[in-house]
Amino acid sequence: MAKKARSTPARGKVTRAAKTAAPPRAAKAAKPPQPARGELVTLLDFVRYAVSRFTEAELVFAHGTTDPVADAAFLICEALHLHPDQLEMFATARITAAEGAKLLDLIARRVDSRKPTAYLVNKVYMRGLPFYVDERVIVPRSFIGELLDSHFAGSDETDGGALIDDLGAVESVLDLCTGSGCLAILASRYFPNARIDAVDLSKDALKVAARNVADYGLADRIALHNGDLFAPLGDARYDLIISNPPYVDARGMADLPRECRHEPGMAFDGGDDGLAIVHRILREAAWHLTPNGGLLCEIGRGRDALEAAYPELPMLWLDTEDSEGEVFWIDAATLATLA
Numbered sequence: 001m002a003k004k005a006r007s008t009p010a011r012g013k014v015t016r017a018a019k020t021a022a023p024p025r026a027a028k029a030a031k032p033p034q035p036a037r038g039e040l041v042t043l044l045d046f047v048r049y050a051v052s053r054f055t056e057a058e059l060v061f062a063h064g065t066t067d068p069v070a071d072a073a074f075l076i077c078e079a080l081h082l083h084p085d086q087l088e089m090f091a092t093a094r095i096t097a098a099e100g101a102k103l104l105d106l107i108a109r110r111v112d113s114r115k116p117t118a119y120l121v122n123k124v125y126m127r128g129l130p131f132y133v134d135e136r137v138i139v140p141r142s143f144i145g146e147l148l149d150s151h152f153a154g155s156d157e158t159d160g161g162a163l164i165d166d167l168g169a170v171e172s173v174l175d176l177c178t179g180s181g182c183l184a185i186l187a188s189r190y191f192p193n194a195r196i197d198a199v200d201l202s203k204d205a206l207k208v209a210a211r212n213v214a215d216y217g218l219a220d221r222i223a224l225h226n227g228d229l230f231a232p233l234g235d236a237r238y239d240l241i242i243s244n245p246p247y248v249d250a251r252g253m254a255d256l257p258r259e260c261r262h263e264p265g266m267a268f269d270g271g272d273d274g275l276a277i278v279h280r281i282l283r284e285a286a287w288h289l290t291p292n293g294g295l296l297c298e299i300g301r302g303r304d305a306l307e308a309a310y311p312e313l314p315m316l317w318l319d320t321e322d323s324e325g326e327v328f329w330i331d332a333a334t335l336a337t338l339a
């Protein structure tokens with residue numbers, strides 16, 4: 001997966017010419033001074049302070065939290081080894097001097113570096129489960145997590161009913177483009193009898209996935225494979241394929257917010273129209289599904305383009321609390337018409 005090349009001048013060539021050509025620097029907004037000792041006392045004081053700094057700095061929230069309050073609460077609870085649910089219980093508890101220094105440092109790093117909080121604390125929660133993350137993987141936020149709950153857990157609240165009736169009968173699941181392994185691990189909970197294969201092109205990402213798989217004691221059920229989509233799997237077939245592949249188009253890649261630039265480019269880059277990998281998955285999936293199997297695939301905003309490319313292919317579009325028409329389901333029989 002091609003990363004965007006940056007034209008960095010060779011070291012020795014950062015010359016006077018480059019210096020003189022540089023536009024005048026915009027005056028930097030003055031940083032607010034750090035609060036003096038004793039000004040912030042309780043856990044809630046630190047959360048409030050962080051919210052003010054995050055809002056002032058216009059940070060982007062898209063990595064497990066969606067607003068400055070949730071992000072600040074997450075950062076501060078994690079740094080204090082508290083579960084986010086314990087915030088209310090300890091809101092008025094005093095923070096020690098050492099803890100306060102650590103919190104102020106983290107708040108400053110979040111603002112200055114724009115690193116997602118999940119990387120600063122090496123953790124993210126997905127569907128209530130904690131996963132280890134660092135810059136080798138994208139911070140998990142796939143809509144497929146919620147869809148596993150709403151469309152595979154036999155919930156009555158689903159709009160389309162369960163996609164697979166007998167979860168216990170699912171013997172094999174493939175998580176294509178697994179990243180941190182989060183979806184494979186979540187899937188292991190819904191399909192108790194399934195062996196799960198998880199593939200990623202990035203060896204670095206698989207190291208993180210291996211850590212998460214080990215943390216959940218799932219090494220005997222989840223096998224990790226390094227390679228390009230289906231290539232490392234031979235002719236294996238699966239009852240279910242889930243995939244959250246890279247699907248950001250060229251324009252989106254150019255406009256990625258600073259927070260997302262800390263994440264691996266290959267986790268986003270879906271080629272010019274964002275659908276390069278999705279097309280490959282669609283074309284190859286039928287060869288890796290059992291006759292009653294199906295593919296659940298997240299594609300972002302490319303629904304119109306995908307439907308235009310396959311006008312004869314009925315895809316079932318599934319909505320979540322925060323997305324509309326960004327994930328489709330298609331069964332093996334329908335996919336076979338493409339193969």
Ligand SMILES: C[S@@+](CC[C@H](N)C(=O)[O-])C[C@H]1O[C@@H](n2cnc3c(N)ncnc32)[C@H](O)[C@@H]1O
Nearest residue numbers: 140142177178179200201202228229244246267
């Ligand atoms: C959007 S991330 C999804 C990660 C994880 N499933 C999640 O939902 O958080 C896409 C992943 O696909 C991997 N990837 C990119 N191109 C790939 C390819 N050709 N074959 C397999 N994996 C690929 C990236 O390394 C990245 O981990």
